[in-house]
Amino acid sequence: MELTIDESILKSYGLNHQNIKIQQIGSGHINRTYLLIQTTGEQKKYVLQEINTHVFTNPEAVANNIKQIADFLAENFPDYLFPAPLAANDGSTMVAFNNAYWRLSPFVDHTIALDTLTAPQQAYQAAKQFGKLSRLLNDFDSSMLQETIVGFHDLHLRFDQFQTALAQSSQALRAQAAKEIETALGFKSILTEYQSLKDSLPNRVMHHDTKINNVLLAQHTYEGVCVIDLDTLMPGKFISDLGDMMRTYLCEFSENETDLSKITVRMDYFAAMIEGYLSEMGDILTDTEKKAILFSGKYIIYMQALRFLADFLNGSVYYPINYPLQNLDRTKNQFKLLIQLVKNEEELLELISNCLIKN
Incomplete structure (x- = not known):
């Protein structure tokens, strides 16, 4: 079954829902996580997450912490890969929609996240x-x-x-x-x-x-x-x-x-x-x-x-x-x-x- 995300969320990041393929990914139990694949032009991939506000009751604090750290690392260690959330059209790194909070991050290609260690x-x-x-x-x-x-x-x-x-x-x-x-x-x-x-x-x-x-x-x-x-x-x-x-x-x-x-x-x-x-x-x-x-x-x-x-x-x-x-x-x-x-x-x-x- 094909997944859908409200197009208003995608529009907040300048994305056209008609050109996006959506897959649910991740094995975590807290946030819902989706892989977005742009299907036209240069293929780009993003990670979209809905923040679990039952666990993170102050999502703005989450966003602010990550932004401060991202800014510090970008200034002092610009070569370090820190996959911080991307800015929405209004400059914020978190989008509120229907009492839910969403963020978009870059997808790091050619990598894996293991669920168990084998070596x-x-x-x-x-x-x-x-x-x-x-x-x-x-x-x-x-x-x-x-x-x-x-x-x-x-x-x-x-x-x-x-x-x-x-x-x-x-x-x-x-x-x-x-x-x-x-x-x-x-x-x-x-x-x-x-x-x-x-x-x-x-x-x-x-x-x-x-x-x-x-x-x-x-x-x-x-x-x-x-x-x-x-x-x-x-x-x-x-x-x-x-x-x-x-x-x-x-x-x-x-x-x-x-x-x-x-x-x-x-x-x-x-x-x-x-x-x-x-x-x-x-x-x-x-x-x-x-x-x-x-x-x-x-x-x-x-x-x-x-x-x-x-x-x-x-x-x-x-x-x-x-x-x-x-x-x-x-x-x-x-x-x-x-x-x-x-x-x-x-x-x-x-x-x-x-x-x-x-x-």
Whole structure:
């Protein structure tokens, strides 16, 4: 079935709907994304997205953050590929139509976005690209940016939300999740460490969503090209980006895997990811940050487990599910990954040390 977009949106960018072919693309769960192909004259491709205002309640802040960063990079690093949204006819980078917000970005040809990692080199290239963006923005004043999702990676907030869900949940749900609740409380030391550490970590411009399909790789060589999905570019700590890479790169299987025997840490992927990140950020990170590299994985994995568990206790109202116990299974999955990280801590710290020496 051929897709259609209201022609008023296309006209806002000087595009003629009669000359545009539309395909829905992307595997993300937040924004709806379309590929636009101009069918007459010089073939041009664009990416059109409708912003999910239930998640991004202040879309103007998203647009403003990206524009500030795009302007900074264009002035200071003009050769860096940053696929920022294109200007509409009125000069804005976001178009409002029928209570929805849309933006148009250039399509980066001859690239792919992977949904799963199949080689350590891919982890290296992805981590290098996220590290490179952080390095280039090292002199950008992050306080000029707004939080596009307030408290997104605030572990204290997420723990409080878990406790609230626990207090308000039904007895039946608490009974089903009894073991996971015990595990969550048993790992509370991660929250304590976060609270004592966070003020000593400098604020930086962070991507906050560094899963593998948010970086474009060259189609045939898998060399890193650029970072995409820029909505959560906002002030944060480096543990957000590196921790999310650990959560999503280290295990061969996603949080939806129910066979917990498959949830293991791939040491070669870990080493490749750390080496790729430090090849860009090794001279930028402070000594305190370097000591917190492994903690970043514990922090993000624990936080995501808490979020899945809180949602289960709330009746699964936030994360989409395919069966009633899915959020509980996701919780078990993430706690298994966290346990694996802790179990292999000595070897992982040695790998980090070797990478720090190299970089």
